[in-house]
Amino acid sequence: xxxxxxxxxxxxxxxxxxxxxxxxxxxxxxxxxxxxxxxxxxxxxxxxxxxxxxxxxxxxxxxxxxxxxxxxxxxxxxxxxxxxxxxxxxxxxxxxxxxxxxxxxxxxxxxxxxxxxxxxxxxxxxxxxxxxxxxxxxxxxxxxxxxxxxxxxxxxxxxxxxxxxxxxxxxxxxxxxxxxxxxxxxxxxxxxxxxxxxxxxxxxxxxxxxxxxxxxxxxxxxxx
Amino acid sequence: xxxxxxxxxxxxxxxxxxxxxxxxxxxxxxxxxxxxxxxxxxxxxxxxxxxxxxxxxxxxxxxxxxxxxxxxxxxxxxxxxxxxxxxxxxxxxxxxxxxxxxx
Numbered sequence: 001x002x003x004x005x006x007x008x009x010x011x012x013x014x015x016x017x018x019x020x021x022x023x024x025x026x027x028x029x030x031x032x033x034x035x036x037x038x039x040x041x042x043x044x045x046x047x048x049x050x051x052x053x054x055x056x057x058x059x060x061x062x063x064x065x066x067x068x069x070x071x072x073x074x075x076x077x078x079x080x081x082x083x084x085x086x087x088x089x090x091x092x093x094x095x096x097x098x099x100x101x102x103x104x105x106x107x108x109x110x111x112x113x114x115x116x117x118x119x120x121x122x123x124x125x126x127x128x129x130x131x132x133x134x135x136x137x138x139x140x141x142x143x144x145x146x147x148x149x150x151x152x153x154x155x156x157x158x159x160x161x162x163x164x165x166x167x168x169x170x171x172x173x174x175x176x177x178x179x180x181x182x183x184x185x186x187x188x189x190x191x192x193x194x195x196x197x198x199x200x201x202x203x204x205x206x207x208x209x210x211x212x213x214x215x216x217x218x219x220x221x222x223x224x
Numbered sequence: 225x226x227x228x229x230x231x232x233x234x235x236x237x238x239x240x241x242x243x244x245x246x247x248x249x250x251x252x253x254x255x256x257x258x259x260x261x262x263x264x265x266x267x268x269x270x271x272x273x274x275x276x277x278x279x280x281x282x283x284x285x286x287x288x289x290x291x292x293x294x295x296x297x298x299x300x301x302x303x304x305x306x307x308x309x310x311x312x313x314x315x316x317x318x319x320x321x322x323x324x325x326x327x
Contacts, residue, residue, distance in 0.1 A: 054264065057267035
């Protein structure tokens with residue numbers, strides 16, 4: 001795989017991550033379904049074509065869920081503009097090597113002890129942010145993020161973002177616990193976004209790996 | 225709209241491809257290649273057929289270590305009946321029998 005093909009693969013992953021995000025939460029397993037097929041497509045260009053299709057599928061499904069739009073949707077007309085714009089932006093960001101706005105890159109949830117019934121409501125991933133926002137050329141850190149879709153759908157459009165106090169406590173490991181809260185203390189109608197602050201939990205940089213692991217295990221014991 | 229449900233060319237292609245090996249769990253990417261449909265067309269069809277109870281899906285264990293599980297699909301008994309009916313009516317239409325013509 002040469003450098004260019006690796007770049008296309010990353011663009012494809014970024015696009016499918018966005019496609020997955022666009023889907024209504026009741027359909028999130030379909031986002032996972034499309035996402036995982038990507039790993040079975042060896043050719044990078046084919047993967048990119050797959051990803052572009054996924055974004056079409058997601059927008060069609062999302063907009064079809066809107067009662068007034070459903071009957072007059074045409075993937076070839078109304079959506080073409082949206083798709084070209086979003087894909088163009090994604091490709092341009094990589095092609096020029098310019099810093100793009102941080103975006104959620106979804107990955108498979110590997111949180112421990114997540115019961116299957118709440119799995120469809122969890123979206124795990126990372127957001128890559130500049131090490132120093134004033135100097136984007138100094139590198140970046142990957143931050144761990146878990147999104148808990150509200151049990152009550154459709155959820156309100158603006159989510160609650162939770163950053164743990166301390167600092168030092170990594171809230172993403174409490175995702176299972178937070179999902180189980182019958183009375184979501186933040187807002188039952190909103191999606192909840194948990195972010196591990198830089199240097200804590202699964203976020204970079206890993207300052208004290210041994211201590212982090214001990215604290216993580218202790219926190220997991222409390223969360224269980 | 226008066227059009228018969230599940231009669232679009234794309235949906236018929238998916239139904240026919242699934243009918244080829246009706247007992248086999250099929251992957252999205254393979255269905256895309258066999259039907260010639262892009263993922264953007266294929267998945268809305270799969271979602272709709274699933275919602276209608278014509279398809280069942282499950283997660284299949286990875287084929288090799290390091291790869292993720294895959295979502296796979298096959299007909300329910302209702303879906304299989306509908307696909308067979310559709311295939312018969314298409315065959316009848318090809319044979320020139322107007323009673324079996326597809327709208």
